[in-house]
Amino acid sequence: MAARTLLSRIRLALWGLVALAAFVAGALLLGHLQEAARQGASLPGAARFGGDFELVDHNGQAFSSEALKGKPHAIFFGFTHCPDICPTTLFEITKHLEELGPKANGLKVFFVSVDPARDTPEHLKNYLSAFDSRITGLTGTQEQVARAIKAYRVFAEKVPTGDDDYTMNHTAIVYLFDGQGTLASTLSWEEDEKTRLAKLTRLADRG
Amino acid sequence: MTNKLSAALALVLTGVAMVAPGQARAGDQAAGVKIEKPWTRVTPPGAKVAAGFMTITNTGSQADRLVGGSVSLAKRIEVHEMSMKDGVMRMNEVANGIEIAPGATVVLKPGGYHLMFLGLTAAPKQGEPVKGKMKFEKAGEMAVEFTVAPLGAKSIGDGDKMTGGHEKDGMDHGSHHMNHGK
Numbered sequence: 346m347a348a349r350t351l352l353s354r355i356r357l358a359l360w361g362l363v364a365l366a367a368f369v370a371g372a373l374l375l376g377h378l379q380e381a382a383r384q385g386a387s388l389p390g391a392a393r394f395g396g397d398f399e400l401v402d403h404n405g406q407a408f409s410s411e412a413l414k415g416k417p418h419a420i421f422f423g424f425t426h427c428p429d430i431c432p433t434t435l436f437e438i439t440k441h442l443e444e445l446g447p448k449a450n451g452l453k454v455f456f457v458s459v460d461p462a463r464d465t466p467e468h469l470k471n472y473l474s475a476f477d478s479r480i481t482g483l484t485g486t487q488e489q490v491a492r493a494i495k496a497y498r499v500f501a502e503k504v505p506t507g508d509d510d511y512t513m514n515h516t517a518i519v520y521l522f523d524g525q526g527t528l529a530s531t532l533s534w535e536e537d538e539k540t541r542l543a544k545l546t547r548l549a550d551r552g
Numbered sequence: 553m554t555n556k557l558s559a560a561l562a563l564v565l566t567g568v569a570m571v572a573p574g575q576a577r578a579g580d581q582a583a584g585v586k587i588e589k590p591w592t593r594v595t596p597p598g599a600k601v602a603a604g605f606m607t608i609t610n611t612g613s614q615a616d617r618l619v620g621g622s623v624s625l626a627k628r629i630e631v632h633e634m635s636m637k638d639g640v641m642r643m644n645e646v647a648n649g650i651e652i653a654p655g656a657t658v659v660l661k662p663g664g665y666h667l668m669f670l671g672l673t674a675a676p677k678q679g680e681p682v683k684g685k686m687k688f689e690k691a692g693e694m695a696v697e698f699t700v701a702p703l704g705a706k707s708i709g710d711g712d713k714m715t716g717g718h719e720k721d722g723m724d725h726g727s728h729h730m731n732h733g734k
């Protein structure tokens with residue numbers, strides 16, 4: 346009698362283990378799939394993202410989105426009166442580009458100002474001189490910039506501060522486009538360095 | 553007088569990571585804050601803003617507030633909070649300053665609370681600490697000296713590691729010295 350109860354208890358415990366193992370395996374698989382989607386394959390809805398724009402580069406030259414066709418590139422939006430995330434992102438990307446070395450020569454990075462009133466081409470050029478030369482600053486008229494912001498579905502708004510000054514709230518995601526012009530992945534501020542470097546390496550390799 | 557003298561002495565002796573008693577005003581028996589590791593970092597050329605960070609502990613027995621302050625190389629300071637949500641970076645002035653409960657510690661760091669140095673009149677340079685004053689509602693004004701970390705630094709580490717030695721390398725190369733140790 347007692348032996349039978351014990352046996353059935355063991356059986357129950359074993360079934361419990363099986364169920365647990367199945368659950369863990371499922372969770373792992375899901376995680377893998379999500380990670381694969383994050384790193385490799387294009388993101389859903391990626392083809393509709395980005396778009397045509399006419400801006401001015403940090404050398405004062407007209408820059409059209411036509412120039413991006415067929416070229417893998419990273420693009421993100423910010424402003425030079427940003428105390429934290431913009432210089433940090435530029436710094437991190439610089440570090441990654443240096444790590445990639447000549448491998449990343451075909452990879453262009455664009456920093457688009459959401460604050461063209463203050464970010465003139467000259468100012469951008471000076472500011473970006475502290476970072477990798479493969480990073481190009483883009484600005485333009487308010488209308489030109491507004492168009493680019495819309496094309497990339499970026500959020501940007503002015504926030505008044507004291508002294509008639511202002512700062513900006515803005516999307517801080519780095520968009521990675523492959524040579525087909527498809528949004529391949531994104532870099533975010535919260536990710537660790539290894540993940541970001543892996544994504545940029547993939548983009549440079551994939552061309 | 554003796555109070556001021558000992559505060560000045562403490563300031564000199566402890567150097568960068570400064571622990572100076574707040575000057576309690578008459579009527580506030582137990583207002584006091586401790587400021588540790590005040591730091592800022594090198595900005596890209598032509599930058600008009602910088603951020604300041606520090607760790608503040610309320611050593612008093614009543615709540616206090618960091619309401620503002622000043623630094624030598626900026627026209628003014630605001631107390632800001634940054635947040636990231638759905639990929640959007642938002643930054644706001646903290647309306648009534650940061651409240652610090654008695655015994656509590658508040659860390660101002662990249663990605664969160666920070667001091668916004670607005671209207672830079674000079675660029676922060678490594679090896680040249682930036683003098684400033686922090687203003688608290690109860691503890692009053694406290695002198696601080698911000699250590700200058702390299703461009704892109706996310707923390708100050710042990711404080712003194714960051715100063716001296718590398719600043720002659722110039723911007724492009726100086727940036728190599730950080731973060732790789734992690």
Ligand SMILES: [Cu+2]
Pocket residue numbers: 428632633643644666667668
């Ligand atoms: Cu701020």
